[in-house]
Amino acid sequence: xxxxxKNYKTLKAxxxxxxxxxxxxxxxxxxxxxxxxxxxxxxxxxxxxxxxxIAKKDKIILGIVSGRSLKDVYNKLKLTSKGIFYAGxxxxxxxxxxxxxxxxxxxxxxxxxxxxxxLASKLTKNIPGAWVEDKNLTxxxxxxxxxxxxxxxxxxxxxKLIKPWLKKIRLTTGKMVWEIRPPVKWNKGEAVKWLIEQxxxxxxxxxxxxGDDRTDEDAFEALPDWGVGIYVGQxxxxxxxxxxxxxxxxxxxxxxxxxx
Ligand SMILES: [Mg+2]
Numbered sequence: 001x002x003x004x005x006k007n008y009k010t011l012k013a014x015x016x017x018x019x020x021x022x023x024x025x026x027x028x029x030x031x032x033x034x035x036x037x038x039x040x041x042x043x044x045x046x047x048x049x050x051x052x053x054i055a056k057k058d059k060i061i062l063g064i065v066s067g068r069s070l071k072d073v074y075n076k077l078k079l080t081s082k083g084i085f086y087a088g089x090x091x092x093x094x095x096x097x098x099x100x101x102x103x104x105x106x107x108x109x110x111x112x113x114x115x116x117x118x119l120a121s122k123l124t125k126n127i128p129g130a131w132v133e134d135k136n137l138t139x140x141x142x143x144x145x146x147x148x149x150x151x152x153x154x155x156x157x158x159x160k161l162i163k164p165w166l167k168k169i170r171l172t173t174g175k176m177v178w179e180i181r182p183p184v185k186w187n188k189g190e191a192v193k194w195l196i197e198q199x200x201x202x203x204x205x206x207x208x209x210x211g212d213d214r215t216d217e218d219a220f221e222a223l224p225d226w227g228v229g230i231y232v233g234q235x236x237x238x239x240x241x242x243x244x245x246x247x248x249x250x251x252x253x254x255x256x257x258x259x260x
Pocket of ligand 1: 030211213
């Protein structure tokens with residue numbers, strides 16, 4: 001990975017050459033800092049302002065790709081400018097304009113997800129700081145507010161609970177969170193590929209993807225060679241081409257983008 005601002009000249013040349021840019025952004029940890037509870041991850045007005053500006057640009061197609069439910073991520077941003085699209089649950093549900101698309105792949109698995117919601121909630125109820133976020137098509141079991149000792153207890157009982165279900169679901173781990181998803185081959189990478197394809201008969205946009213977490217690595221890997229992956233954070237290993245250190249640096253980059 002190259003530090004983005006030190007290499008901005010090269011990147012700027014690529015941006016200038018592009019006919020259209022497909023700008024795909026993760027939400028938590030990318031547009032807002034990671035906070036104690038996902039409800040507290042409020043978009044800063046200055047970040048919202050720059051996103052609004054970008055959404056108005058003809059050259060840029062703006063999309064938000066989040067692990068949150070579609071409803072949740074939409075309500076967090078409330079950017080209604082037409083042309084912005086939202087992908088929730090890692091792209092299993094998408095919204096462009098007023099059209100909402102839910103992947104038919106997930107429907108047969110919803111019963112299992114509902115059952116596990118009940119079981120996991122029973123478990124977290126007894127552990128201070130742990131909770132289950134019900135995202136309808138998927139579940140997140142959070143433990144970022146747990147004391148270390150409680151997190152260990154939770155991990156043990158959660159592993160026990162989930163073991164018999166592992167053939168029926170897909171389990172992934174993020175920052176102090178387990179994600180329970182339907183066992184379909186779908187991730188942010190599949191979502192990104194699908195989105196790029198939606199435009200391919202009209203033009204070939206330059207895809208840019210910005211994200212901070214493990215699930216974003218799928219998206220970086222799904223980008224074509226000429227795509228631009230930008231990792232946000234302190235890691236040194238990522239499939240992204242460029243690196244930004246923090247959410248304020250993301251904002252700085254978006255401000256530059258809003259002026260091209
Ligand atoms: Mg994130």
